[in-house]
Amino acid sequence: MRLEKMLEAAKGQVLFQRFPEDMPPAQILEITLSGVKSNMLDAEGLMLVLPKQQANQPRNERFSKLEIDFGKKVKIREMYANLTTSEIGQIYSPIIVSNGHLGDARSTLTTYYARKNKNKILHAYFQLPGSHFLGIEKVLATYDQVFCVDTNSAVARDGRKVAVTTAIIGKPKTLAESAMDIGETAEYQCVAYDPPGNPEIHGIWMCFCHIYKERPALLENRIALITDTEYDRIKGWQSRSDPFFEGWMLPEGIGIFYATSDAGGDEFTLNRLIKTCDQLSAKKMKEILK
Numbered sequence: 001m002r003l004e005k006m007l008e009a010a011k012g013q014v015l016f017q018r019f020p021e022d023m024p025p026a027q028i029l030e031i032t033l034s035g036v037k038s039n040m041l042d043a044e045g046l047m048l049v050l051p052k053q054q055a056n057q058p059r060n061e062r063f064s065k066l067e068i069d070f071g072k073k074v075k076i077r078e079m080y081a082n083l084t085t086s087e088i089g090q091i092y093s094p095i096i097v098s099n100g101h102l103g104d105a106r107s108t109l110t111t112y113y114a115r116k117n118k119n120k121i122l123h124a125y126f127q128l129p130g131s132h133f134l135g136i137e138k139v140l141a142t143y144d145q146v147f148c149v150d151t152n153s154a155v156a157r158d159g160r161k162v163a164v165t166t167a168i169i170g171k172p173k174t175l176a177e178s179a180m181d182i183g184e185t186a187e188y189q190c191v192a193y194d195p196p197g198n199p200e201i202h203g204i205w206m207c208f209c210h211i212y213k214e215r216p217a218l219l220e221n222r223i224a225l226i227t228d229t230e231y232d233r234i235k236g237w238q239s240r241s242d243p244f245f246e247g248w249m250l251p252e253g254i255g256i257f258y259a260t261s262d263a264g265g266d267e268f269t270l271n272r273l274i275k276t277c278d279q280l281s282a283k284k285m286k287e288i289l290k
Contacts, residue, residue, distance in 0.1 A: 018078050025073035033134060036062040036111060037267070060113035062122070062267075066134055067108045069127070107132045108235075109139065111268070123259040123270045126235040136257070137180040137269050141172050143255065144221030146182055147211075148270075150228060150261065150277035151203035152285050156193075162288055163192045165203030166280040168273055169211070169218060180269040186215070189284060196246070200229035205245040225250075226257045228274050234258055 110124040123136055133139050140146065146169065153163040170185035188207055195202040204227060211218050227234075234256050236242030237249075244250040257270060261278040264271035 019076055021077075023076075025075045027070055027073050029068045029070070029076060029079070030065065031068075031079075031134070032063060032065045034061060034063050036064045060115075060120075062111060062113055064109065064111045064134055066132070068105050068132055069107075070105045104129070105132065109133065109136055111136060111264075113263075120263060121231060121258065121260060122264040123257065123268060124231070124234075125255065125257045126238045128238070128255055137172075137174070140180060140224050140257070140270065141174045142222075143172060143224035145218055146170055146172050146224045146226065146273070147207065148226040148259075148273040148277055149200075149204045149207050150274055150281055151200045152278065152281040153195075153199045154285055154289060156289065160193050161195065161199070162285070163195045163199035163203060164281040164284045164288065165190050165192070165199075165207060166277040166284070167207045168277055172224070182269065182273065186218075187280075189280065191284070191288065198229065200227065201245050205248075208251075221253070223254045224257055225254050226259050226270055226274055228259060228261055228278075231258050 106127040106129050108124070108126050108128075111122045112119040113122070114120075125136060125139055128139065147167060148169075149165060149167045151163050151165040153161060156162045165188075167188040168182070168185055169188065170182035173181045173183055188210060190203070190206055190210065192199070192202060192206065204225070208219070233242065237244050238256050240249050240252075250256070259268070259270035259274045261271070261275040265275040266272070
């Protein structure tokens with residue numbers, strides 16, 4: 001389905017699909033949209049702007065795939081979406097499925113562009129209950145705090161591994177129902193030598209330990225953790241079936257979002273945040289390696 005065609009005729013609700021009466025019940029519903037775009041704020045946070053694009057470098061088309069797992073087979077007759085948007089290309093309102101119960105269902109949303117051998121994942125969230133959205137920033141807005149954490153590692157002159165972790169912490173807020181802003185931000189940065197295991201995971205854990213000690217109030221509500229590491233392991237962490245760090249599960253109340261730092265930084269808030277963390281870590285690493 002193309003977003004442009006859907007939005008041209010949008011008035012309150014848009015009918016996505018009416019399913020055949022003889023279609024058997026299904027447990028998982030999958031929707032793929034093409035032509036996905038996003039609003040971003042300018043540097044001063046005052047205007048909504050379109051993604052930058054070089055004339056001689058056409059941007060690969062963005063797709064979003066939403067999977068809704070009902071946990072049991074349900075009969076779906078019609079599927080609708082409410083549209084509340086200020087720009088073509090974003091859907092913010094939750095999907096409504098006739099004769100289906102979304103309260104207990106879990107959603108996975110992945111935004112990507114196609115490549116020859118493997119799709120490039122821009123961002124994703126995995127199996128979140130009750131969050132059935134086609135725009136990842138709308139999901140982010142359901143959390144009380146955003147913790148975006150990125151770690152850069154290198155080998156120092158003395159042979160030790162050095163890791164620099166940068167975190168940006170703030171409150172998500174939707175502006176004009178069309179763009180995401182992260183306000184009341186705080187930054188955290190640490191340097192670790194010879195960190196155990198994956199330096200990225202160690203850095204995230206150290207960030208939470210520091211915040212728990214210095215500003216515990218930030219950990220009292222629902223937290224959206226944005227990372228660019230271990231994409232294939234995030235679903236296990238999210239479901240609390242796999243330990244996150246040294247046998248410890250990620251605490252309840254934390255939802256994990258994946259975002260890459262090397263694409264989508266001028267399109268989506270999650271990618272811009274992780275790119276900024278990466279740049280700050282790289283700057284500190286350069287100082288250390290001197």
